[in-house]
Amino acid sequence: MVTQESPKEGFREQLGVLDKKGGRQWMYPKQVNGFFYKARTVFGIFLLVILFGMPLIKVNGHPFMLFNILERKFIVFGIPFFPQDFFILALSLISFIVFIALFTVVFGRLFCGWACPQTVFMEMVFRRIEYWIEGDANAQKKLNESPWTTEKVIKKTAKHTIFFSISFLIAHTFLSYLIGVDEVKKVITEGIVENWKTFLVLILFTGAFYAVFAFMREIVCIVACPYGRMQSVLLDSNSIVVAYDTVRGEPRGKIKKGDETPKGDCVDCKLCVQVCPTGIDIRNGTQLECINCTACIDVCDDVMVKIGKPKKLIRYDSVNGIKSGKKLKLSARIIGYSTVLVLLLVIIGIALFTRTDVQANVMRTPGMMYQQIDANTVANLYNISLVNKSFDSKEITLKLEDGQVGKIKLLGNQNSIKLKPQEITKATFFIEIPNKSISESHMKLKIKVFKNGEFFTDIKTTFLAPAE
Numbered sequence: 001m002v003t004q005e006s007p008k009e010g011f012r013e014q015l016g017v018l019d020k021k022g023g024r025q026w027m028y029p030k031q032v033n034g035f036f037y038k039a040r041t042v043f044g045i046f047l048l049v050i051l052f053g054m055p056l057i058k059v060n061g062h063p064f065m066l067f068n069i070l071e072r073k074f075i076v077f078g079i080p081f082f083p084q085d086f087f088i089l090a091l092s093l094i095s096f097i098v099f100i101a102l103f104t105v106v107f108g109r110l111f112c113g114w115a116c117p118q119t120v121f122m123e124m125v126f127r128r129i130e131y132w133i134e135g136d137a138n139a140q141k142k143l144n145e146s147p148w149t150t151e152k153v154i155k156k157t158a159k160h161t162i163f164f165s166i167s168f169l170i171a172h173t174f175l176s177y178l179i180g181v182d183e184v185k186k187v188i189t190e191g192i193v194e195n196w197k198t199f200l201v202l203i204l205f206t207g208a209f210y211a212v213f214a215f216m217r218e219i220v221c222i223v224a225c226p227y228g229r230m231q232s233v234l235l236d237s238n239s240i241v242v243a244y245d246t247v248r249g250e251p252r253g254k255i256k257k258g259d260e261t262p263k264g265d266c267v268d269c270k271l272c273v274q275v276c277p278t279g280i281d282i283r284n285g286t287q288l289e290c291i292n293c294t295a296c297i298d299v300c301d302d303v304m305v306k307i308g309k310p311k312k313l314i315r316y317d318s319v320n321g322i323k324s325g326k327k328l329k330l331s332a333r334i335i336g337y338s339t340v341l342v343l344l345l346v347i348i349g350i351a352l353f354t355r356t357d358v359q360a361n362v363m364r365t366p367g368m369m370y371q372q373i374d375a376n377t378v379a380n381l382y383n384i385s386l387v388n389k390s391f392d393s394k395e396i397t398l399k400l401e402d403g404q405v406g407k408i409k410l411l412g413n414q415n416s417i418k419l420k421p422q423e424i425t426k427a428t429f430f431i432e433i434p435n436k437s438i439s440e441s442h443m444k445l446k447i448k449v450f451k452n453g454e455f456f457t458d459i460k461t462t463f464l465a466p467a468e
C-alpha cells in the first residue's frame with residue numbers, strides 16, 4: 001500500500017471500525033453537504049433509475065437484460081446468449097476485470113465512491129433515511145445510548161420497517177434480473193402458495209440486503225469486498241485517490257491567538273474523520289478502508305472557506321502529485337493494461353460481429369461406414385445439431401455445394417428442419433452421390449445451410465466411398 005508521510009504512527013495496526021478491544025465500533029458519520037455530495041446524489045439517482053428500470057424494459061416481448069443462471073438463459077442488451085456463446089461472455093468478463101484493474105491504476109477507487117451499488121444504496125438511500133428519522137451523528141449516538149423510551153421505539157421501528165421494505169424492493173429487482181420480471185410478478189399476482197419457491201428466494205435476498213444495509217455496512221467494503229482487498233496491489237504513487245495534502249497541511253494545529261509557531265493549513269478540527277463512513281483519518285495517508293466517498297473533501301473545503309484558505313487541502317490527487325506537483329504520467333503498467341484491454345475488446349467485437357442467430361454443426365454418424373444403396377449410388381449418414389439463438393422460428397434447409405452431384409435426404413420425409421425460438425435440436429440425413437461422381441474414398445464435401453431460404457453458412461465434411 002502506498003503511503004504519504006504518516007503523521008500518526010501505528011494507524012495501520014488497527015481498523016478504524018474496531019475499538020481497542022477488537023470489537024465492532026458503530027460508525028456515526030456526520031452528514032455532509034458539499035459539491036461532491038450533491039454531484040454524487042445526482043449520479044446516484046441516475047444509477048438507481050437504470051438499476052430499477054432495466055428489468056422492466058422489454059424488446060419484442062423479451063427482457064432487455066436477463067441472467068438466468070439456473071436455466072442458462074442470458075440476454076444482454078436484448079441479445080440472447082446461449083451456453084455456446086459463453087466464450088463471448090467469458091471474454092467480456094475478463095475485459096471488465098482488466099478494465100477495472102486499469103481504471104484503478106489510474107483513478108484509484110473512483111468506482112467505489114461513485115458507482116458501487118453498496119455505496120450508492122448505503123450513502124444515498126439508507127443513510128439519508130437514518131439522518132431523516134434519527135438525526136445527525138450526535139443525535140443517533142445519543143438515541144442508541146438512551147434507554148428504550150416511546151420515542152426510541154417509534155424511531156427504530158420506523159427506520160427498520162423502511163429499511164426492510166427497501167430491501168424487499170431491491171430483492172424484487174435483483175430477482176427480476178435473474179428470472180425475469182414476469183416470474184416475479186407472478187408471486188405478486190398469483191399469490192405466495194402457488195409460487196412459494198420464488199417467494200422463499202425473495203425473502204432470503206431481502207434478509208441479505210437488510211443485514212448488509214442495516215447492520216454490516218462498511219464491514220462489507222473493508223472485509224468482504226474482493227475489489228477493496230485488491231487495492232494494495234493495484235494502486236501506485238501515480239494513482240489518483242482522495243488524498244490529504246501533507247505539504248500544505250502540516251504541521252497541523254489549532255489556530256490560537258498570539259501563537260507564532262509556523263503552522264500548515266490543517267487546523268486539526270478532525271471533521272474529516274467525523275464524516276468518514278469507514279472511520280479513518282485520511283491525513284494518515286491512503287488506506288485500504290477509504291472508499292473514496294469524497295465526504296472528507298466536502299467538509300474540509302467548508303473549513304478552508306471559513307478560515308480563509310484555498311480549498312482542496314483534501315482532494316483527488318496522487319501521492320506523487322502532492323509531493324512534487326507533477327501531473328499524472330503514462331506508466332508501463334497503464335500501457336500494458338490498455339493494450340490487453342484493447343485486444344480483448346477487438347476479439348469480443350469480432351466474436352459478436354461474426355455471431356449468427358442460428359448455429360449449425362454437422363458430423364458423420366459415428367461408427368457408420370458408407371452404404372451402397374443400389375448399383376449406382378453410395379450414401380453416408382450424418383447428424384446435424386442446430387441452435388436457434390433468436391426469439392423467432394426458423395426453417396433450415398440443406399444443399400450440397402454448387403457443382404457437386406448428389407442429394408441430401410432428411411430422415412422422416414422432411415424437406416426442412418423447423419426450429420422453434422431458442423430451440424436446440426438434432427436431425428439426421430443421408431447424402432447420396434452417384435458412383436460416377438465419386439472421385440476418391442474420402443471425398444471432401446461442403447454442405448450449404450439456409451435459414452428461411454437465405455444462405456448463412458457452409459459446413460465442411462467427409463464422404464466415405466468404396467476404394468476404386
Ligand code: SF4
Pocket residue numbers: 244249252265266267268269270271272273283299300303313314
Ligand atoms: S477537515 Fe481539513 S482542516 Fe479539519 S482536520 Fe481534516 S484536514 Fe484538517
Ligand code: SF4
Pocket residue numbers: 242272275276277278279280281282289290291292293294295296297
Ligand atoms: S477518507 Fe474520505 S473519501 Fe475516504 S472513506 Fe473516509 S471520508 Fe470517504
